[in-house]
Amino acid sequence: MTITVYELDGVDDVRFSPYCWRTLMALKHKGIDDFERVPVSFRDRSPIAFSGQERIPVLVDGDHWVNDSWNIACYLEDAYPDGPALFGSDIGRSQAQFVNAWTQRIQNPGLINIVLWDAFQAVDPADRDWWREDREKMFGRIEDYKENQSEKLTAWRRDLDPLRMTLGDQPFLGGQAPAYVDYLVFGTFLFACYVGREDVIEADDSLQDWLGRLLDMFDGFARQAPKTMTSER
Ligand SMILES: N[C@@H](CCC(=O)N[C@@H](CS)C(=O)NCC(=O)O)C(=O)O
The missing domain is CATH 1.20.1050 (Glutathione S-transferase Yfyf (Class Pi); Chain A, domain 2)
Structure with a gap:
């Protein structure tokens, strides 16, 4: 099932959020390439309203969503134990x-x-x-x-x-x-x-x-x- 990452969008499709990049690198590290990146504008966070908060990144995996880059890293580590470890121990x-x-x-x-x-x-x-x-x-x-x-x-x-x-x-x-x-x-x-x-x-x-x-x-x-x-x- 495809994972979706909601990330902040800048001018000309520049995605400069440091917190989103942690998540993107963590996904790649886990060997997950099949994910969709959904841009969210600063002035309109309605695409992530389902998460009940306004910060980005938000990751959706099937019927499960996680917000906050730290929580996302922990989720990926625990949900995808067969990929390379993010923390090691x-x-x-x-x-x-x-x-x-x-x-x-x-x-x-x-x-x-x-x-x-x-x-x-x-x-x-x-x-x-x-x-x-x-x-x-x-x-x-x-x-x-x-x-x-x-x-x-x-x-x-x-x-x-x-x-x-x-x-x-x-x-x-x-x-x-x-x-x-x-x-x-x-x-x-x-x-x-x-x-x-x-x-x-x-x-x-x-x-x-x-x-x-x-x-x-x-x-x-x-x-x-x-x-x-x-x-x-
Ligand atoms: N502790 C959060 C911080 C997330 C955060 O601050 N994200 C920024 C993007 S870099 C954001 O959503 N900013 C909204 C805004 O700047 O209005 C995390 O690690 O995900």
Whole structure:
């Protein structure tokens, strides 16, 4: 039976949600290729009204649905035990939960603070009034995020040192092979990439080797996805 993933849609079919990318990579990791991707706009979440909440991703598998990327990863691990493991063990699952929390509280907000203006331009023009009003309630004027980028970037890049240390000793955060912990962190870099900010990771950063390995996976699934060409910085 085909699995359906509801994901946020941007301009020109760019799908930049870091949380949706975790789910997409987790599906591929499990060897599930037969899934349908349904775009949902920022201003109209009616396609996921059945889930009783407004956040994306939502996954539907037959008559079962799951929301929240963490719950989805746990569902896939438990419902598809014959595919490659996402967590490897109960201990691995618990440790991945820490990484999930780190990305949600530290890595993603830090990046948003740098690329909010770029993200705005990756939003479908039909959604931009909605998006501006909603985001400005949380973050203040979007245009202000064009300022002080280099100081913020320096601090954000420095805070990625634990990743560099770990990946200095092993090819993936999961060890010798990728695991859900890799997709958790990778989703945030994909978000930067798809909103036109690949430069948040410098070309000579050692993290590029790991990023390249993940971009190559599943026949370049993430590498081939549409990106926004930022019109103004
Ligand atoms: N904890 C949730 C977070 C999901 C989330 O925040 N999704 C974003 C997309 S990246 C969303 O639905 N945003 C709606 C909005 O921005 O208005 C998860 O891991 O799935």
